[in-house]
Amino acid sequence: MAKKLEATKAPVCLGRVPDVTPLLMLGLPKGSLEESTKNLFAKAGWKITTSSRSYKPSIDDPELDGRFIRAQEVSRYVEHGFFDCGLTGYDWIKENESDVIEVCDLIYSKASVQKSRWVLCVPESSPIKSAEDLAGKRVATELVGTVKRYFAEKKVNALVEFSWGATEVKVPDLVDAIVDITETGSSLRANKLRIIDTLLYTNTKLIANKASWANPAKRKKIETIAMLLVGALEAQSKVGLKMNAPKAALDKITKAMPSLRNPTISPLSSPDWVALETIIDESVAREIIPQLKALGAEGIVEYPLNKVVY
DSSP, X not given: OOSSOOTTTSOSSOOOOOSSSSOEEEEEEESTTXXXXXXXXXXXXXXXXXXXXXXSOEESOTTEEEEEXXXXXXXXXXXXXXXXXEEEEHHHHHHHTOOOEEEEEEOOOSSOSSOEEEEEEEETTOOOOXXXXXXXXXXXXXXXXXXXXXXXXXXXXXEEEEOOSOGGGGTTTTOSEEEEEESSSHHHHHTTEEEEEEEEEEOEEEEEOHHHHHSHHHHHHHHHHHHHHHHHHHHTTEEEEEEXXXXXXXXXXXXXXXXXXXXEEEEXXXXXXXXXXXXXXXXXXXXXXXXXXXXTXXXXXXXXXXXXXX
């Protein structure tokens, strides 16, 4: 990755974060990811609150301070040391060519828990079938640097221009093709666009400044944040399950019960009964609970989870 940014991209006189309390300065994504990021941190154990127009959040941890800024800018400020760590998309790390530590993947968005992708699109009626057909044509995108590198690798001389938003409505009147981000493709289909190539898969990542990562105290705190954020995401698709079961049916019940590990089995006051507890995928709970009931389990309780740490 490039060690330096172009002069037009460099932040202005940000300085270094001093090694005093608060221990870490966080870069948090403003905009579409803001609420889902705050909710994720809440499940991980940190309450982040903001006023309606404030970029400076309040965090219930004296070791943490932070700012909400556009996700497009987070990796630059992490690289230059204003933030010790931050959350941003892999796409913007690549676009900015930021030299940072990628600590962990955090696959979430405002609407889903799947990766997004940047795709090259043309109108359904366009004769263009491949990137090579766009030689001399105009392409609009927010991801200008990445798209220019894409066409350069293919030795295609396309005209790539920056789009300020609503990119999908610019074809065919203003441009010949676009590169836009999508999760399901529904918006592209609604605008009668056809995907001809995928440039990049992306998801949110926790990233760290290299100097901060080399600081043992900061690294330990960043790793703790990573562990609990990943644990909170893992818990979103799982539930806890506990029940009482007759010992006579225990083998059949444990064989029918999926779990992360073997279920926890505890004695009850009745020698003929035991208590079982496990964690399962939420999607299978509706199938497994009737089976467990039919096998003799009683007092079955399903409950939500905040974190699952492996």
